Amino acid sequence: MEHKEDKLKEVISHAKEYGFVFPSSEIYDGLAATYDYGQLGSELKNNIKSYWWKSMVQMHENIVGIDSAIFMHPTTWKASGHVDAFNDPLIDNKDSKKRYRADVLIEEFIEKIRMKIEKEVEKGIKKFGDDFDETQFRATHPNVLRNKEKINEIEDRMRETLGKNDLEGVYNLIVDLEIACPISGTKNWTEVRQFNLMFSTELGSVAGDASTIYLRPETAQGIFVNFLNVQKSGRMKIPFGIAQIGKAFRNEIVARQFIFRMREFEQMEMQFFVRPGEEMKWYEYWKEARSNWHKALGLGDHNYRFHDHIKLAHYANAAADIEFNFPMGFKELEGIHSRTDYDLKQHEQFSGKKLQYFDPELNQNYVPFVVETSVGLDRMFLAVLSASHKNEVLEDGSERTVLTLPPALAPYKVAIMPLTKKDGLPEKAREIIDQLKFDFLCQYDEKDSIGKRYRRQDAIGTPFSVTVDHQTLEDHTVTIRDRDTMDQVRVNVADLFSIIDQKVNMRKLLV
Numbered sequence: 228m229e230h231k232e233d234k235l236k237e238v239i240s241h242a243k244e245y246g247f248v249f250p251s252s253e254i255y256d257g258l259a260a261t262y263d264y265g266q267l268g269s270e271l272k273n274n275i276k277s278y279w280w281k282s283m284v285q286m287h288e289n290i291v292g293i294d295s296a297i298f299m300h301p302t303t304w305k306a307s308g309h310v311d312a313f314n315d316p317l318i319d320n321k322d323s324k325k326r327y328r329a330d331v332l333i334e335e336f337i338e339k340i341r342m343k344i345e346k347e348v349e350k351g352i353k354k355f356g357d358d359f360d361e362t363q364f365r366a367t368h369p370n371v372l373r374n375k376e377k378i379n380e381i382e383d384r385m386r387e388t389l390g391k392n393d394l395e396g397v398y399n400l401i402v403d404l405e406i407a408c409p410i411s412g413t414k415n416w417t418e419v420r421q422f423n424l425m426f427s428t429e430l431g432s433v434a435g436d437a438s439t440i441y442l443r444p445e446t447a448q449g450i451f452v453n454f455l456n457v458q459k460s461g462r463m464k465i466p467f468g469i470a471q472i473g474k475a476f477r478n479e480i481v482a483r484q485f486i487f488r489m490r491e492f493e494q495m496e497m498q499f500f501v502r503p504g505e506e507m508k509w510y511e512y513w514k515e516a517r518s519n520w521h522k523a524l525g526l527g528d529h530n531y532r533f534h535d536h537i538k539l540a541h542y543a544n545a546a547a548d549i550e551f552n553f554p555m556g557f558k559e560l561e562g563i564h565s566r567t568d569y570d571l572k573q574h575e576q577f578s579g580k581k582l583q584y585f586d587p588e589l590n591q592n593y594v595p596f597v598v599e600t601s602v603g604l605d606r607m608f609l610a611v612l613s614a615s616h617k618n619e620v621l622e623d624g625s626e627r628t629v630l631t632l633p634p635a636l637a638p639y640k641v642a643i644m645p646l647t648k649k650d651g652l653p654e655k656a657r658e659i660i661d662q663l664k665f666d667f668l669c670q671y672d673e674k675d676s677i678g679k680r681y682r683r684q685d686a687i688g689t690p691f692s693v694t695v696d697h698q699t700l701e702d703h704t705v706t707i708r709d710r711d712t713m714d715q716v717r718v719n720v721a722d723l724f725s726i727i728d729q730k731v732n733m734r735k736l737l738v
């Protein structure tokens with residue numbers, strides 16, 4: 228099996244070679260953890276956005292979308308709690324001089340124990356074969372039980388210390404677990420300190436008048452402050468949602484693992500406003516709905532799992548992550564949070580304006596509760612790209628690298644290739660593109676052998692390649708090749724639209 232780090236490196240270099248993702252300002256040697264999306268990357272990203280927007284806004288009568296400003300009145304962030312509480316606990320190793328998030332060090336330690344449990348289960352499967360009862364094994368095997376207990380103990384201590392902001396307690400936990408720095412291998416740690424993640428800058432040109440403003444660390448606050456604007460102008464009735472896609476910024480202590488953790492990234496967030504007391508019902512509803520949205524992409528149901536938060540954000544009373552099996556292992560892809568009425572109440576208090584809803588059925592005013600779904604667009608991109616990237620050995624012994632992207636998300640839907648550059652074939656190929664380009668992004672390719680051209684399309688995930696040959700000029704038929712099966716069939720030019728549309732139409736994902 229391919230090593231996980233090698234897999235990530237391969238995905239990064241493939242992404243660069245084919246124009247999906249470039250290191251930002253590369254001619255100046257780049258900027259740490261900052262990336263640019265290239266010509267194919269921006270197509271893939273737009274298609275992911277479109278899938279999310281359609282499934283949220285177009286498919287729900289009671290969800291509407293907005294696009295709020297990145298800069299907001301500074302009091303927004305005081306009210307939301309981000310100025311005081313949007314912190315990460317950090318710790319430095321004195322020998323390697325590397326800085327870590329203390330909670331992540333502990334979580335990685337827990338993950339290692341989880342791996343031990345999985346290894347034990349794998350041994351059981353090998354030993355007992357078909358007779359293996361996994362549920363019973365997990366519930367009774369002494370090594371599994373011991374490790375589970377260990378995890379529970381650590382998680383309890385984590386919850387307790389992080390919950391109380393007991394930084395000394397977090398430090399003691401790291402020391403007691405004998406966690407070593409992955410770089411230096413030593414346990415020579417500094418104390419744990421809090422670090423605010425918001426970027427700030429100054430508004431105004433006169434120094435004295437300048438006031439600190441922040442780059443938004445989440446898009447959600449733009450939704451909260453517009454809650455009444457949207458509710459009133461859109462005549463929205465509870466329960467209803469407001470969706471938004473946009474950039475967010477966090478001064479991450481450790482930004483690494485390609486586009487997984489960046490300081491500038493994009494979020495797709497939806498705040499669902501509900502009656503107080505009904506939030507848990509909707510929390511469960513959205514957990515399931517969002518899990519289904521991910522799984523519809525066909526990247527493999529086994530690649531997803533839920534993870535309940537140990538340390539709840541300052542605004543939440545329940546929170547879970549949908550984790551994805553990235554090349555670096557299972558990590559957070561999306562968060563679903565029950566945010567109570569915390570944000571709206573805080574904004575009421577700080578602004579002095581009422582942010583309430585009159586419920587005609589109850590004949591009552593109240594501050595709605597909120598269930599939020601929040602998925603990182605860049606993390607979605609990495610999930611889709613890494614799960615689709617495959618090196619295959621074909622029947623004839625040759626090899627190909629293929630991106631088996633969900634067809635609805637693929638940048639190009641079809642490549643049109645004249646067999647030769649003469650005899651009117653290029654003109655015929657362009658004629659076909661002129662028919663298809665209103666519905667699909669098409670690529671024209673006339674260079675190299677057809678075999679090489681197929682490989683190039685495989686490498687960028689184009690679901691179909693169409694070859695125009697001399698017979699096309701006589702009977703208006705072409706050869707269409709399927710990226711995944713590599714089957715080639717002769718079809719009428721007039722049928723191309725429906726063949727392609729059937730496979731790449733986003734409708735398939737939305738039903």
Ligand code: GAP
Nearest residue numbers: 445447487488489492560561562601602603606
């Ligand atoms: N409004 C809630 C919120 O912001 P979060 O769990 O902090 O919650 C939501 O972030 C999602 O945003 C995460 O699940 C992740 O996909 C994405 N995200 C967060 N920080 C990120 C970063 N530094 N780089 C890329 N994506 C990030």
